Structure formats: structure tokens, C-alpha cells
Amino acid sequence: MTADEFVESLAALCPTDAELQSHGLDESDIQDIKSTFTCVPRRVPSEDVHATNPIFDLLNRYDCTSVQLPNFRFAERPQHTENGVLIGWSEADPVLLGNGSIACHDHAALNYIITACAQDSSRFLAALIHFAAHYRSSVWRERRGELGHECASIAGAPSSWKFYV
Secondary structure, rough: OOOOHHHHHHHOOOOOOOHHOOOOHHHHHHHHHOOOOOOEEEEOOOOOOOOOOOHHHHHHHHOOOOEEEEOOEEEEEEEOOOEEEEEEEEEEEEEEEEEEEEEEEOOOOOOOOEEEEOOOOOHHHHHHHHHHHHHOOOOOOOHHHHHHHHHHHHHHOOHHHHHOO
16 A cells, blocks of 8 residues: 555545534534544655655655554654664554564563564555454454454564554
């Protein structure tokens, strides 16, 4: 999945105004919720040499800090660390891209990998979209493990299913 495909897919998941109004939300609340499905184009994208990587491309061209995906939030921009490139967090734990693959590291011991997240950036974005498209469904609330395994398959990292539940 490319950065642009992720942006378009995420926007397509946004509930309509009518759906949100049916829950008694006012205009301010509706706008707040809709912003969580929006990657805002940057006025001045950075010129990162790694822009061919879909996540670097996404974070360099879009502000994704208002995006709220279950168990994951994006960093403002890719940040190089000694353990990889920080692309976001799962709760307090950093999610790093290293050697092409993505993993969630322990915030207290960055060398310790809690779980794999994806084989590569493209698969990670696709797995996040799949999870976001299904996790709120009452059908999937009872089948979280199954959804996690589907996301792990999409991510190309079978052991990553725990990250998506």
C-alpha cells in the first residue's frame, strides 16, 4: 500500500455526518471525530531521501498526528534512533522501522522487541487499514484474535497478531 492509498482508504472509513448525528453528536464532536480519519497534507513536505518507503513518504507529506487507529498513533515525522526509525507508538511503546521490518519496542528497554508489526511499511499500512475497517464491528468484538491473525497475514508477519488485538 502506498502513502496515497493509505490516505484515501482511511478517509473512506470515516463515518458520514448523518451517521454521527444519529448518535446525538453536535457539530464540534463530529468534526473532531472526522479529523481522526484525516491525514493533512503538509504545506512544505520534507525532502527525505527515503521517500520511496511508504511510511516515510506518508509522514513526510502528511501530518497524521490526529489519526487515531486502535493501538497505534503516528509520529510527527520519522525520527532516527540507534534502534531504528521511530514511526509511531503503541501506547507508550515506540514502533520502529529497522532493516525494512516494523516492530514494537519496549519503552523502557529499546533493544527489547515486544512484538513484530509487519514485514515492511507497505504491509503495515495495509494491515492498519484492515484493522481500522473492522475493529468497531460488533461481529469482530467477539473475534478479536481472528481479526488479529488476518491483520498479521496482511502484514506478512504471522507472529504480529498480538499487535492488532
